[in-house]
Every structure is written in structure tokens, then in C-alpha cells.
Amino acid sequence: MLLVVNIKENSPTVEEALANFELELENAKLQNAKILKVIHGYGSSGVGGAILRKLKQTLPHLKRTNQIKDYFSGATFDIANPKVLALAKKVPDLLYDEDISHQNIGVTFIVLDN
Secondary structure: OEEEEEOOOOOOOHHHHHHHHHHHHHHHHHOOOOEEEEEOOOOOOOOOOHHHHHHHHHHHHHHHOOOOOEEEEOOOOOOOOHHHHHHHHHOHHHHHOOOOOOOOOOEEEEEOOO
16 A cells, blocks of 8 residues: 655644654554655755755665665656566555656655565
């Protein structure tokens, strides 16, 4: 199952967005989701927003500590990627997601179980 969460909605602070992300991550695990798509936006600066930067700092730690299996930037989440194709075979909902193969840097796909 693919779940989607929007942590940029209502223009939160970085701290609020990350707190919401943590809650939604736990919720996704409780629902036995396989993939969590996080909409965080890209920011208006042209170099990535503060929420995106903080999430990029957080995800490697979550992976190292086995809290998530893996993660992909929307920019690289392409069906031509063998890892993404393997995920799509396990989670067919991915094939219908509007951001697959569209190089959307404003989203991140988090693998919770594979």
C-alpha cells in the first residue's frame, strides 16, 4: 500500500513539518504501508527549501537505524530504475502515482517494507 502525506500544507515551520513527518511515518507503519510518499515542496529559493534540506538530513539516519528501508528523491524515482521497478511490482499503486518518472524534486518516496 502507498500512503501520501503533505508536510508542507498550511506553510508550517521546519520543526512543525518534521514533527508531522514523524507522526505520519509512525502512522504509515501502523497501517502496514509499504511506501510513504512525502510531499515537502522544493522551496522558492531555487536551491531547495528548508523542509527539504532538513528531511534530507533526517532520512540517512532513519535508514542507518533501520527505521526505514530506503528512500528516493522524486527526481530519481523513475520506473527505468531497477529498484523502483522492483518496488512497483510489489506495490502496484506506484504505477499510477502522478510523480513516478516525472522528476519531481518536491516529493520523496520512503520505502517502509520490501
